[in-house]
Amino acid sequence: MTRQRVLVVGGGMAGVSLGCELAREHDVVLIEAERSLAVHSTGRSAALFLAGYGPAVVRELTQRSEAEFVRLSMLPGVPAPLTPRGGLFTAWDESSAAALAALVAARPTMTTLSADQARVLCPMLRADGMIACAFDADARDIDVSALHSYYAGVLRQRGGQIATGARLVGADRIKSQWQARTSDGRRWVADVVVNAAGAWGDEVAELCAGAGYGLSPRRRTVVIARSPRPIPADWPVVADAAESWYFKPEGGALLLSPCDETEVPPGDVKPDPLDVASVLERVNAVTRLGLRSVRTSWAGLRTFAPDRAPVVGPHPNEPALFSFVGQGGYGIQMAPALAQVGAELFRTGSLTDAVLAAAIDPRRTQTALEH
Template sequence: MTEQFDVVVIGAGMAGASLAAELAPHARVLIAEAEAFPGYHTTGRSAAFWEECYGGPDVVPLTLASGPYLREHGFLSPRGALYVAREGEEAEVEAFFARFAGTGVEITALGRAALRQRLPGLRPEWGLAIAEPACADIDVAGLHQHYLAAARRGGVQLRTKARLTAAEREGAGWRLAFADGSELRTMILANAAGAWADAVASLAGAHAPGIQPLRRTVAQLRTDPAPADDLPLVLDLAGSFYFKPESGRLWLSPHDETPSPACDAAPEEIDVALAIDRFEQVVDWKVVAVERKWAGLRSFAPDRRPVYGHDPAQEGFFWFAGQGGFGIQTAPAAARLGAQLLLGRGRDNMTVGLDAGLYSPARFSR
C-alpha cells in the first residue's frame, strides 16, 4: 500500500528542515532529500551571519523577526559589521542610509579614526564606513540540526537519496515517484528544493518563475597579521567583497553571483584570485596561504524576494524557495510564516508584522 502524507517537503536543507519542523505539530510530514544527507549543498557551505541589511529592505522584516528566536536559542555570537567605502563615495553612503530608513535596522556612520581602530592596516583611500553593531555570526550547523531534531520529535520522516522524478495530480492530492522506485501520496507538495526549485515546479506542472542559482565563492586564508577574533564582518558598500575572522583564519568572498545550473558547485580559481586582489586593495595584510576554498549556490527569484505560498494555479503545490543568501538568517520567521500560510492558520507574535503579499508566488502569475 502506498504511504499517505499530508505534506511532502522536497529538500532537507535549512528551508525544508525548518518548514517541516513548524508543520510537524499539525500534519503528517515527510522530507524527501535527493542527497545522502541533509544540508549537502548551500546550507552546509554557508559562511552565514545575521546581518540586518542583507537582502535589502524587503527582507529586513524577516531578519528582524527571526533575531529573537536565534538569540534565545543560542545560535548567534556577537560580531558587528562594517560597510566600508572609498573617499569620494559619500553619495553612495547617503543612498544606503536612505534605502534602509524606517526599516528598523540599526546603522550609524563611523568616523575615519574609529574605522581605522576597528580595521587595522586599512589603506588610506578607504575613509568612509557604516557600522551595524547588531550583526552576529550564526551557528549554521547547530540551527540546521535544531530544526531536523524538532521535526523528528514531531514525527516527521526524513528520507535521503530520494530524488523526485515525477509528480502527478491524483484525486485531491499527488502521487510522487522517486529515483529509487518508491512512490508516495500526499495532499500538499512543498517545494523547498533551493537551486532545484524551478525543476521541481516543472515536474509538478506548476509555473516556474525563473529562480536562478548563483554561485558564491569563499576562501579560507592564512594572513599576516592574523585577524583578531573581534574583527567585525567587513563588507564593501559597492558589493564586491566581504571578509570575517574564523578561528584565527580569514574567510573571504569576492561577493560573486555567477549564474549556474543547479549542481554540486565548485569554486573557480579566477574567483579566488579576484577575492584576494580585492582584499589586498583594502588592507595592507599579507596573504600567506589559501588553505581552503568552496562554493555554494544562492537561488533568487527575478525580483530577489523569497517565494512563499500556495501556487495560484496548481492546486496542492506550495512554494518555499528563492531565499538567496538570507535563508539562514531568516529561517525562524520564514518557516513559521510558511507553515501558517500552508495550513491556513493565523499569525503569532513572530509573524504578525510580516506582509505575506511581498513573498507570494501570485506575483509571477502568467
C-alpha cells in the same frame, strides 16, 4: 484544520524549518536528493545576521526572526545560534559611499565612524583611500549547523520522517492525492507537496505543476586565506558597502568572499579560480594583510526570484503544490520568521499582513514571466 500528509522536497534550511513547523499539525515526510542534508546552499553558507541586508521584505523577516533566535539560545542543550561579531562597512569610491549612506539611513543601529576609528576596530585597514565608514554593532554570526540541526531534530521529535538519497523524479495528482516517485525506487503518497528544493525549485515546480517561477541560481565563492600577520578572533566582519568583498576572522585565518553572483545551473558548484584570485586582490588593495596563501575555497548556491524576494504559498497552477523557494542569500537569517509565515499560509491560506503576503505571493512570479 484537517491533518494532512505533507511531502517536503528539500533538506536544506528551508525544508527542515518549514517541515518542523508543519509537523505540529501534519504528518510530514521530508525527502532529500543527496545522501545527507544541507549539502549545497545551507552547508556552504558563511551566514551572518544582518538586519539591514536585502530588500524590504527580507529586512522585515530578518527582524522578525531575531526574537526566535533569542528564544532558541535559551533552550537547554541548543547552541546559541547567534554570537556577537559587529559589522564594519567601508567605502573606497563614490559608488560605495552612496551605498553606505543609504545603508546608514535605513539602519538606526549603524554609527558613522572616522577612518581612524575604523582602524581601531581593524588595524590592518590601509591608512589612505577610505572615504567613509560605519559600524553596525548588531551584526552577528549565525551557527548554521546548529540551527539546521535543531529544526531537523524537532521535525523528527514531532513524528516527521527524513529520507535521504531520494531525488524526486515523478509526481502525479491522482484522485486528490500526490503519487510521487524518487530516484531510489520508493513511492510516496501525499495530500500536499512542499517545494523547498532551493536551486532545483523550478525543476520541482515544472514536474508537479508544469511551470517554474523564473528562479536564478547564483554562485557565491568563499575563501579561507592565511595572512603573515595575526588575525584576532574579535575583529568585526569588514565589507565594502557596495558588496564587492567582505572578510572576517575564521579559525586563525581569514574568511573572505568577492560577493560574486554568477548565474549557473543547479548542481555541485565549484569556485572559479579567477574569483578566488579577485577577492585576494581586492582585500589586499584595502588592507596590509598581504594575503597570498589559500587554505581552502568553496562555492555555494544562492537562488533568487526575479525580484529577489522569497516565493511562499500555493503554486498558481496547482494549489496542492506549496511553494517555499527563492530565499536567495538571506535564507538563514530570515529562516525562523519565514518558516512561521509559511506555516500560517499553509494553515489558513492567508496572512494578516497584506503587504508581506503580496511581497511573497507566487503569483507575482508568473506575472513577471508573462511580461
